[in-house]
Amino acid sequence: SSRSSANAYLEKERTLAIVKPDGVSGNYTSSIRKIILESGFSIQREFTVHLDEDGVRRFYAEHSTKSFFPSLTKYMTSGPVLIMILQKVNAVADWRALIGPTDARKAKMTHPNSIRAMCGEDLERNCVHGSDSVESAAREISFFFKEAFPEGTTLEHDEL
Numbered sequence: 001s002s003r004s005s006a007n008a009y010l011e012k013e014r015t016l017a018i019v020k021p022d023g024v025s026g027n028y029t030s031s032i033r034k035i036i037l038e039s040g041f042s043i044q045r046e047f048t049v050h051l052d053e054d055g056v057r058r059f060y061a062e063h064s065t066k067s068f069f070p071s072l073t074k075y076m077t078s079g080p081v082l083i084m085i086l087q088k089v090n091a092v093a094d095w096r097a098l099i100g101p102t103d104a105r106k107a108k109m110t111h112p113n114s115i116r117a118m119c120g121e122d123l124e125r126n127c128v129h130g131s132d133s134v135e136s137a138a139r140e141i142s143f144f145f146k147e148a149f150p151e152g153t154t155l156e157h158d159e160l
């Protein structure tokens with residue numbers, strides 16, 4: 001491609017956001033959606049799903065051997081979640097900044113304006129997910145949107 005690297009920062013990026021079961025059951029979905037749109041993201045796709053144990057194991061494969069995994073599975077299967085593809089320039093890092101630290105208890109102390117401070121409870125029940133890198137975002141988006149991105153599909157800007 002002849003595209004100059006100086007323009008790379010202007011390219012839109014996608015990230016995967018999830019409103020976890022505590023966020024949905026606590027009725028935080030509309031507040032979270034409002035924050036998302038007011039922060040300049042567009043919501044490209046969204047759907048609600050009730051994950052089963054196998055779905056959680058596949059989504060959180062990197063954590064499947066950790067001691068907290070059974071508890072994480074119980075939490076993530078406890079009710080429906082809202083899955084969203086968010087798009088904007090720098091979407092991955094900006095969404096992580098908006099949600100705040102993993103531990104919602106810490107978030108309430110150090111990042112009081114973050115989403116996890118607003119609706120999370122502790123290290124596990126933290127009400128939202130955000131992809132931690134561009135690579136994770138691509139994997140997580142293809143995990144939930146297989147029809148849009150079948151096996152082997154390369155994610156391209158504005159492909160959706």
Ligand code: IDP
Pocket residue numbers: 063068071072101102123124125126129130132
């Ligand atoms: P992240 O969601 O901020 O990227 P990860 O370390 O990838 O954090 O962990 C995934 C999810 O697993 C967390 O959001 C949280 O719900 C849960 N979790 C992470 N670490 C612990 C822990 O030590 N105990 C219980 N649950 C945890």
